[in-house]
Amino acid sequence: MNQNSSLSSSGMMGSGGFGFDQFSNNFSIKTKQIESINKMLSLKSESSSSNNNNNNNKAISGWQEVWKVLIFDTHCSNIIAPILTKGALRNQGVTLYLPLHSDRQPIQDVPAIYFVLPTSDNIKRIAEDCKNKLYDNIYLNFASKLSNQLMEELATLTIQSDSVSMISKVYDQFLNFISLENDLFVLNNPRDSYLSFNDTRIKDTQAQENIDMVVDSLFSVLVTLGVVPIIRAPKNSAAEMIALALEKRISTTLQSSGGSNVFSNMNEMGSQLSSFYRPVLILLDRNVDLSVCLHHPWTYQALVHDVLNMSLNQVRIDVTQNGQTSKKSYGLDSSSDSFWSSNTGAAFSSVAGEIKSQINEYYQQMEKLQQITDIKLDDSDDFDNNNKKSNENKTKGLGNLVQEMDEKKRLIDIHTNLATDLTKNIRDRQIDCFFAMEESIITRSLTDKKELHSLITSPIVGETGGRGTLEDKIRLLIIYFLSTKNVPQSEMDQYEDALTKMGADLSTLDFFKKTKAFNESLTAIANVNQSSTQSSNTASGKIGGFMQMMTSVTGYQGVESFTNFFQQGVRALLPKSKDLFVTRIVESIMDLKNTLDADYLYLDPKIQNKSNVPKRTTPFKEAIVFTVGGGNYVEYQNLQDFSKKHNKKIIYGSNELLTSKEFLNQIKNLNKN
Template sequence: MSIRDGRSEVFGPLYRQKKLIEQMICSADETISETSNSYSAIHNNAKYSNSLDGSSSKPSWKVLIYDDIGRDIIAPLLRVAELRQLGVTLHMSLSNRRQAIPDVPAVYFVSPTADNIQKLNEDCKNQLYDSMWIHFTSSIPRVLLELLAQGCGNDSQRIMKVYDMYSSFISLEKTLFTLHMQKSYAALNQPRMSDRDIEKMMESVVTGLLSALITMKIVPIIRAQKGGPSEMVARMLSDRIRELAVGRNSVFSDALSTPNTERPLLLLLDRNIDLSVMLHHTWTYQALGHDVLQLHLNRITLPKTISDGFRNAKSYDLDSNDEFWAVNAGRPFPQVAEAVESALADYKKDVDAVNRQAGAVGDVLDEARLEAADHASSEALTKAVMQLPILRKRKQTIDMHTNIATAMLDCIKDRGLDGFFQLEDQLMSASSRANVDKNAVLALLKDQRGTPHDRMRLALIYYLSATSATANEVLSECRNALKLSGCEDLR
């Protein structure tokens, strides 16, 4: 989901969630005298969010334990080096077999499930760590909280605090987050899906949205498309907000004081409103990363290639600190290729300038000016050395995006994606749809270039763009063309 707010740098999901996770990790830095055994009383992330700008003392060494959901939330926010700066010497999965580290506190970040509660109880009984600081990604039900308390028994003093983090979403950019629900659209449109399964999926959506709202400390004005899943989500979300808004320690206490004129709009729409967008072969840098490469949680993996006789694959992390990515992610691919060349040219100019600066006084031979020249040379060298780490970082970024763009270009050529993009773009535009050559579409469907999925996506867009009078004819022609290219069943 995308956030449109001029204050998104500080108030957006990424900034706030990252600060909350950092403070979560540093929760174990509190001394024992400042805390109490309080597994029976849940704390929420209001404690953290009210002190986002607060500075913490020097972190102590600790271990970080997470489940798959917790890992995916942390991955785009903090790198290994940042975890070390926060005192994390070891990070492990809750499901893995772990050895005891008796003198070290453990920070847990897990979802509130019965399986996870059982594993937490086992860790407590086995005394794996000196103390346990448990943080749940979303609010833990009372029944599971009681199960946690009962399962620990006499070892419950090891549990220092339990938190409801309300962090059941993944921040990918300053103004973008995802609920990370795999194949949710297909599931919701599955005729055989039971009402109970639909309700569970709706509950997951509501929990994720509620977490984002609490983290950003906002109570939005909610508007939804009527008669579909979005309306169900809107009603459930509204009810949950009202429940949590009651009481002195409400997680929405600050947001409720905001005037209605300043409250943001939360617009919920069903994906069916425009199916073609999901199928379209896009032409922008970030979208191509998802489409032709493996871009997952801000990590992009390039296809395996033959290099120096060895088969290898490269992965890169993309984040908000990457200025090139921030500027060019939404630009058309040809412009990105030009931007890479321009960035490389600027880098070479700056390197030449530093080299000239460092050696500008190297040929001075006049004894009367020798002392001044030595001083100038020393200053120039010092300045040049200070610029080297910045230039090295720029070169790494340029090399990374050069490799990514090259891999994308290879995929575009191999699959003929430019042809798919152009035809689909015309079909999706009301002004140019009538001018699309049907024979060109059918020829591309019969062509062996591209994957079967590429051809199927074009066929579906062609069918969706047809009028009711020609829909049956278009469907029949597409089926025949797809069969000729060996594309029949892609379920």
């Protein structure tokens, strides 16, 4: 068996000169991962290769046109699902895809591509498949590096069954992460990441395993992008341990024979650029800002995630049609859904207006299409009886228009249904009021404590005068406690007594009370400029009437209320300028400000003399920001807003993207320990 280090796809650049913009176009984690997976599936590099150990050698060419079977484990299924559709797999010649650990029948004369995690269980099953000769030959692709121990295990098992010849090639693909957007990724590891990195009772072996999993995935991210970054991380934190381990792995790889090829994602010209425009990898501990994990969101993507529990770009909601309610699942892909791509970071109120605009545009286009169709059908002169080709083209053109309108209608239906479900949740829970109150607290513009008192102490949803769920109230109280200096104990007692009588579990609040260190970072968030405070005050006044306008949202007729709201200046709902704490750290590091130098490591994996690492003198244009212990869409969107404003490229990643409910549950479990 031959084991090759898989290279990410070439990412060729244009020959007519080069510059930062061209290099930045390659700084897309989703695009690069798709390219790497497509290369794996097409096996183009194997068209002229042969395996000396393969007794079933056949002249293979045009691999992308050959029927193939894709075998994957659950881990790698999660990697593929958000980025490749069934149609995309068919385009690569994959006609059948099956789970590794399932009962599978032999398929003769068909090659199989395995995409799995390197584990002992997977190795044993692969060896069993080889023994049973399920396929013509096998191409093994591991999501991360196959260890020598597992390689030896595979060799031993296949030698024992005399089936070594079944395996054509073995690749380390370095694809052990999940891309959700061009600038967003998560790790493909067990959940409860905040608990894993903050539980003081965890064993040393488990703690090291947690670090190793993050290092392995971040290494995959860097290999896929084809970059060797400068690494920054706060000292005395889990982020520091990950940074040091990652630097060591990169340095060791670069020093090994052929190691530099692992990161050669580009041609020669691209490599020159990557040396000059090296990104910075900023590793941050989740504890640097916890309030953002509790804040009620107001942007579209963040709401869909937090309220509708979107996972891996999939969301499942109740949809009512013709009086019948059923569950529907939607895949939300920015590359194929222009509405989603354009509105993920928009305030929900403006999204409502956009939906109305899309509906109006759809009906106008349908009217025009109907007119064209009527003319074509009525005007026989438009068709040439002697020119069959011309008539076919005209008919095909009409067919394409109809397909385009069907797709537009499908997307409108999706986002109307999502908006309807979100609107119901916002109305029932008064999420708009909680959002406005939290904004005023964080920006230190709180003037109406009566509203704060009402939101916390009023009955819960479902009861007379109910405002919010118990979780909504606890989130608000924690944000108030952490973001406000010297909250009177009598006031806290009043709120806690009210919540306890409602049946609330206040163990999460107890946790934050014990962890005073968080207050410093949260206080820093409150120091926004005056313009932010003013815009927040304006927003608070407008949010209050939100649900009074958003009534009876069913189908397209209900979207009329969206327009009314849109016309009343809803674009001011969010502060115009409010960089979150993580964004401020990123700005400081990318612009080479000296404020963090004493507290943050500066690591360069390319430099062997670690005692004398030269510092960069020009600001960074690209950054990979990774939060250890969980991330969220609010933080992600804030970074993207910053990057667009300052002409930078920022990729955001974390162990997982947490909803507020998931985060509070982890805090609750942590407090039990």
